[in-house]
Amino acid sequence: MCKWIEHGAENRRLGYPNLVGDWPVERQEQLLAAAGMRSLHPLGDQDGNEPLNVECLECGAAQTDTLFGVSEGIRLSWLPCAECNAKRFKPTQETIRTRMESLGLHLVGEFTGDPGLPLSAVCTRCSTPRAVSWTAVGGGSPPCLRCDGSKLDPDAPHRVYLIDFPHLGDRGVYKVGITHCANDNRLRSHEKAGGTVLATIEVA
Incomplete structure (x- = not known):
């Protein structure tokens, strides 16, 4: 919320015309229709830089934006919906x-x-x-x-291990797994989680 307040004061200082004064409901409805969005709460006259919870009519994603932010998105040819806008930049x-x-x-x-x-x-x-x-x-x-x-050569020797987790469940839990022989990081991670290494067997 502090960021919204900070940015609101700065935007007013810069004198953006569409931030001065309240946005009437009709103006908000027109903007949201142009942006393909709907408000998630009843609209009322509000300042253009106050947070507004909206939903994208295209993908259904919800986000918090400002009327000014949505307006600027349209002006700059962005998709006001962050989810839809991000999809444009996903790798092909x-x-x-x-x-x-x-x-x-x-x-x-x-x-x-x-x-x-x-x-x-x-x-x-x-x-x-x-x-x-x-x-x-x-x-x-x-x-x-x-x-x-x-170090992770799939053809290098590996180890099959048996670990006991006595604190899990009513009777404890045994885990059988496989790891490489380059280091003991996998086994140590199980021990940190409360397990006890009972046996290891190296396999080709």
């Missing part, structure tokens, strides 16, 4: 393909538009298949586990 299939190629991966699957879903690709250097999301790549995951992540 071609964008993802080009960027994956620059990282040494050839995209063989379709990009659905969800950056969190795994993408099917093949390393252009060693021809190893790879399934990795665009979010994971952007977060630092190696494009190719064999070429870029030597």
Whole structure:
């Protein structure tokens, strides 16, 4: 709320004409109709820089904006709905393909538009298949586990482990999992959560 108040004072100082005085209901209804939005509460005369809860008629997303903000969005050719406006800047299939190629991966699957879903690709250097999301790549995951992540080589030895979590449930819980041999980070994370490592077996 402090930001709204701060910006409101600054906008008044700058003398934006559509912020001076109250917006009558008719003017608000016209603006929201032009923006493809509706108010989530009954409209009443209010200042153009006061927060307003609105819903997009196109996608149903709700947001808090100001009448001035919606008006400026239209003037600048933005979509006043933040959700719809963001969709215009989401990467396309071609964008993802080009960027994956620059990282040494050839995209063989379709990009659905969800950056969190795994993408099917093949390393252009060693021809190893790879399934990795665009979010994971952007977060630092190696494009190719064999070429870029030597510590996570899928052909290197791994360990199967058995861990006891006695504090979970009425009788405790046992977990069987698999991890690499590069370090014990996975096992330590389970121990921090209250588990006890009962056994580990190295497998090829």
